[in-house]
Amino acid sequence: MRTLLRLATAGSVDDGKSTLVGRLLFDSKSVLADQFDAVERVSRDRGLATADLALLTDGLRSEREQGITIDVAYRYFATAERSFILADCPGHVQYTRNTVTGASTADVVVLLVDVRHGIQEQTRRHLAVASLLRVPHVVVVVNKIDLVDYDQATYAAVAEQVLAAAGELGLTDVTTIPVSALVGDNVVDRSAHTPWYDGPCLLEHLEQLSPVGDPxxxxxxxxxxxxxxxxxxxxxxxxxxxxxxxxxxxxxxxxxxxxxxxxxxxxxxxxxxxxxxxxxxxxxxxxxxxxxxxxxxxxxxxxxxxxSRSVPRLTQDIDGTVAWLAEHPLTAGTKVLLKHGTRTVQALVRSVGGRLDLDTADLVPSDSLGLNDIGHVTLRLASTIPAEEYLHSRSTGAFLLVDGQDGGTLAAGMVGDALLSSVATG
Missing domain, CATH: 2.40.30.10 (Translation factors)
Structure with missing residues (x-):
């Protein structure tokens, strides 16, 4: 029986994520013939010599141009070894909230980095999200290696940057792979253009990873x-x-x-x-x-x-880490609804204990959280909930903060201040 692996893809704008996902789907033979024919036809109309595989996954582009909110796109494919559910997250910084959604149930985050530019602020933000959500595995695809003539030293410098940033955020299981999504190097098949790289290609590595611990x-x-x-x-x-x-x-x-x-x-x-x-x-x-x-x-x-052998404690006070997803800032005194499992209770934000500085990986003083900020809060609830540390339970350790007026999601939260402390100290 094939095992299931859930993965979320993320990366900065123009790092080649759409092309990588398209390459994975095409080279793993998960694309129907008529779909590929349509991609070839559009590619020819644009004057391209080969099929632009990004078109397989870029159906959201027209929606983005119309100003429609972009959600996470889920795609499904399989190999002889295992089945995959892929959460394709938008790359723009204003859609970091969607990365939180996609990574919340992921066994692995596949993060793209352009080898010519190295890690960016959005790279650090995505690494921070992976750390906070305790995603078991992170794979950093150092993409567009063909544009630097498959230079080993250039790849090694970026890989060192990535591992250093990941270490500062407390991530330990991080793998880097040199890839050209456009050409197909080290995506589904190992490339002859990188004889200096002796690791697995991306798909081979994904087939070998262990999923999240058995619930x-x-x-x-x-x-x-x-x-x-x-x-x-x-x-x-x-x-x-x-x-x-x-x-x-x-x-x-x-x-x-x-x-x-x-x-x-x-x-x-x-x-x-x-x-x-x-x-x-x-x-x-x-x-x-x-x-x-x-x-x-x-x-x-x-x-x-x-x-009855393991009963969580009931509490009205929550220390937690939140990824703030709303346009307006979060400040002490804000009244919200807290959704925990199927239970929703009224809550008051008692304090904001600081926010994560993505450049230094430190918790810095702040009395508010803005859009896409990650920070520490304390909450007082109107009634008790059986909350458990997110470190020990992803199901009962997670919560949402909801706007009581319009029902919109304000934040994704994790019970326990140890999360942010571990990220800040590395």
């Missing part, structure tokens, strides 16, 4: 999305039915397991696990199921069902 090995965390209670049912078996539906965020659940419902703290056991295809004896992340409980426990949307 099934973590404690059960089941956010309740909806309570199912049929008001009328033709079948007598369902007239007293009560089930709690949602997606398992982490862990494994079996019929008969002792569980605790938060925030009430009531304990019970699992009486049954239902799906659209019938009952199960056990279920695991990320399956969507309906749990039936032995006792008549008061459970509502937003509650969290956890294994």
């Amino acid at each position: 099934q090995s973590e404690p059960l965390r089941f956010p309740v999305q909806v309570v199912i209670r049929p008001q009328s049912a033709a079948d007598e078996r369902f007239r007293d039915y009560r089930g709690y539906a949602g997606q398992i965020a982490s862990g494994l659940v079996r019929v008969g397991d002792p569980v605790t419902v938060l925030p009430s703290g009531r304990t019970t056991t699992v009486a049954g696990i239902d799906t659209a295809d019938g009952e199960l004896a056990e279920a695991f992340a990320p399956q969507s199921v309906t749990l039936r409980l032995t006792d008549d426990v008061d459970v509502a949307r937003g509650d969290l069902v956890v294994t």
Whole structure:
């Protein structure tokens, strides 16, 4: 069975990301013949001698020119070794918020750097996002190596820059690969133009990487999305039915397991696990199921069902790291909604503890956060939530800050100040 790897691509404008993604899709034979014919036709119309593979992924360009908000584009391809879900993030600095979205579930971030220019501010920002989100692997593609005549010294200088910047941000699993996305050097096949490079090509490296740790090995965390209670049912078996539906965020659940419902703290056991295809004896992340409980426990949307062997603490105070995604600044005293799992509570920003300086990788004093800033905040909640350190749980350690007026997302957050401290100290 082929394993699944989730990757997010990022890079500064004109670093060649669209061409790289197009090359990956084309050389891995994940492009339909009619799609490629259309690309060749448009390329000829533009006077190009060869097909411009960037056209395979640049469908968002017309939307960008019309001023429409750019979202993350998800693409799917597979090789004999594994399947891939690729989150293609926009390169412009004003779309850094989309990189946060794309990298939040990624096993690896593929970051492009133009070998002629070296690392840029946006490169550092993307590395900081990868560090904050604890993405397990980072691959830096040093692109356009053909434009410097495949010079080893030029590549080595950029690779040294990249590794130094990554080290300052606390990233340890970082690989650099010399690539020409336009020509295809070291993308899917190793290149004869770089005999001095003895590492894997990009696709080979992606096929060898280990995905994020198995969520099934973590404690059960089941956010309740909806309570199912049929008001009328033709079948007598369902007239007293009560089930709690949602997606398992982490862990494994079996019929008969002792569980605790938060925030009430009531304990019970699992009486049954239902799906659209019938009952199960056990279920695991990320399956969507309906749990039936032995006792008549008061459970509502937003509650969290956890294994009684590992119960997270309830708190109204959050120290966290946030990537601020809104046009207006964040300051102390701001009232927001905090979304944690399926639960939404009112929150007050008590303080802003500083922001990350991307040039020095230091936490610098600041009483506000602007668009695309990454910083530390403390929050006071109107009611308790079962928050866990993001370092230990990506599912229950993450939250969103939401505008209570229009419902817009203001920030992506991670519970725990140790995140920013580790980034700042390296």
